[in-house]
Amino acid sequence: MEAAAERGLDYHFVVQKQHMQDFIVKCAEKVGCNDSNQAKSIARMLIYADERGHFSHGINRLHIYLRDLQTKTCKSNGCPKILKQKGATALIDGDNALGSVVGEYCMNLACKIANENGIGWISVNNSNHFGAAGRYGHIAADKGLIGFAFTNTSPTTFPTRSAQKALGTNPISIVAPAEGGDKFALDMATSTVAFGKVEIAERKGKEFVPSGWGANEKGVEEVNPKIILQRGGLLPLGGNEESGGYKGTGLCQMVEILCGIMAGGAFGKNVREWMGTAQKADLGQCYIAVDPECFADGFSNRLQQFLDETRNLESIDSSLPVRCAGDFSKSHMILTEKVGGLVYHKSQIEYLQNISKEHEIPFFEVTNFKAPKFE
Amino acid sequence: MEAAAERGLDYHFVVQKQHMQDFIVKCAEKVGCNDSNQAKSIARMLIYADERGHFSHGINRLHIYLRDLQTKTCKSNGCPKILKQKGATALIDGDNALGSVVGEYCMNLACKIANENGIGWISVNNSNHFGAAGRYGHIAADKGLIGFAFTNTSPTTFPTRSAQKALGTNPISIVAPAEGGDKFALDMATSTVAFGKVEIAERKGKEFVPSGWGANEKGVEEVNPKIILQRGGLLPLGGNEESGGYKGTGLCQMVEILCGIMAGGAFGKNVREWMGTAQKADLGQCYIAVDPECFADGFSNRLQQFLDETRNLESIDSSLPVRCAGDFSKSHMILTEKVGGLVYHKSQIEYLQNISKEHEIPFFEVTNFKAPKFE
Secondary structure, eight states, X not given: OHHHHHHTOOOOEEEOHHHHHHHHXXXXXHTTOXXXXXXXXXXXXHHHXXXXXXXXXXXXXXXXXXXXXXXXXXXXXXXXXXXXXXXXXXXXXXXXXXXXXXXXXXXXXXXXXXXXXXXXXXXXXXXXXXXXXXXXXHHXXXXXXXXXXXXXXXXXXXXXXXXXXXXXXXXXXXXXXXXXXXXXXXXXXXXXXXXXXXHHHHHTTOSOOOTTSEEOTTXXXXXXXXXXXXXXXXOBTTOXXXXXXXXXXXXXXXXXXXXXIHHTSOOGGGSOOTTOOSSOOOEEEEEEEEOGGGSSSOHHHHHHHHHHHHHTSOBSSTTSXXXXXXXXXXXXXXHHHHHTSEEEOHHHHHHHHHHXXXXXXXXXXXXXXXXXXXX | OHHHHHHTOOOOEEEOHHHHHHHHHHXXXXXXXXXXXXXXXXXXXXXXXHHTTOGGGTGGGHHHHHHHHHTTSSOSSOOOEEEEEETTEEEEEOTTOOHHHHXXXXXXXXXXXXXXXXXXXXXXXXXXXXXXXXXXHHHXXXXXXXXXXXXXXXXXXXXXXXXXXXXXXXXXEEEXXXXXXXXXEEEEOSBSSOHHHXXXXXXXXXXXXOTTSEEOTTSXXXXXXXXXXXXXXXOBTTOSTTTTHHHHHHHHHHHHIIIIIHHTSOOGGGSOXXXXXXXXXXXXXXXXXXXXXGSSSOHHHHHHHHHHHHHTSOBSSTTSOOOOTTHHHHHHHHHHHHHTSEEEOHHHXXXXXXXXXXXXXXXXXXXXXXXXXXX
């Protein structure tokens, strides 16, 4: 329960993964996605996030992907193809396919190239939102490789000093395999927080969020979550200039260069607005696979030592142990295993019931959540 | 003067670059570095930083490199060599050479491999402090490639929640070529600030630094610069956990994985203490060159558009324009060109005079700084 407790979440219901997958596939078919592998790809993407407690990137977003298919803003049978290939690199046309389809294709290709060349570096244009960036690194890590994934996103963030939102929350993700399935798994927006965190604070009736999270409509720091959500935007990691926001801005711009600019997709302030359907997204993305065997022997062993040493560091507060990137997700996955399925707050189940009604898809069985005992 | 004004610096003297180079080379020779290319490499490294106004990484550090040579903690004639090579990758033994020698060797090799394979990814162990990380990316960018450099460093930073310093200020750097010599040049520690910034605040008699910069000896946030410097340490980018410090921690750990862990050098809390001479540094570093020609045509053109759009964003405060990573350095370089040499505060000249006396090297001519007129 550590993950839930640390995140302040309450769970009311449990859903079996198979039931959730079937529901998502049926919804996708209803809006015109007849390729069962593409429909299943959406399910893999959303279940990946919910399994790890990243609800902001899970089934909460199902309606967005369904609408993209329904309005044909993105193709339901898109087929990414290689435009250029040389050595360790490839440039891909995402064919405006579902983001998850593009992501799986590109990371698998990156791994194949890495097995031959040590590195596989893929740049793709004409792509779509691909869910949690960290998911694609796991595809590489499960093959013993280190995986990176980056994407640009719609402009929601104020660069340092700017009065205009001109950057997305452009995530950086890396997953590296240690021993026995343990991993270092970093997946972070380059803004201080995602919008979801501000929304949760507002829904809980909080009057203030911590400084550095968001800004008002002029780009000036703001702590009232209502103002941030209604007419403001996010601040880059580090918050204001004096507390290091220019570094978060730089990282966010670095991701933009690796994605839209290198791939020849939309970039910067010209990326379409979030959830827009008037035009295709044309996102740029970057996927990198690295074979650690090409470098010093014993990589996974050293990484394991580093993870263990980190977790064993003396903590400021003994109730809050030092964690490695990915440890929250891991403890949430243990919880879902213990209770035999994905866990949700009642509001999420109501959300799914509405989708079930709207698309006339039979709803699935849910059971009551009962907190398991941990030994 | 924008760079100087924004950084609150005063200049008193101007030194011709050639004079500074000759002085550094003579100092290096005096402490046993008889390979003139290695001695010049130290000069290139330190002048690079001072030319850009990054004084914390310039001649201010000359004594550290001289002492490393004098105590033979690092070799004065080290010769990096290839241990493994496959496709786009190479593993290098840095041979405990001067960090700058290792860096120049590795980035040049990365560029050579990138010209053949699209990517050149070099991992090196047995290296030393290499000055400003951004310098190596410029070697790639001057050849039309995108260059990244990363290094691990001595533990000075508290990971989120930790009461022990277990990470360095592990920098991330990327330099990408736009048009007509313009570049995106990000070079940032993954701690909120470098120690140098805390030292400057303390020297100016400030009682407080902004929140998120540093911590006391227990890892708890502290704003008194004296306490941070005497017995505390730095906080990762983002500061405390609630303001995103766990992301800075994750980035810092990512750099550790790319450097010490991948290269098989020292890593994490086991890296020797800062400025220690009891053992060799055995730093791990990572150098990556990427050929943008392997991806969508017109990279430098799109990057230029992005840089221009960013600089033209409406600003919160019209006296503080929106900047791209590297713009501060650029304006400082324009200043040094205008006045015909490197510019220094009088305390820096005194520091060099002391080195001149200690090593019995004749001092060079300095002229008085006079602020140039900008049209």
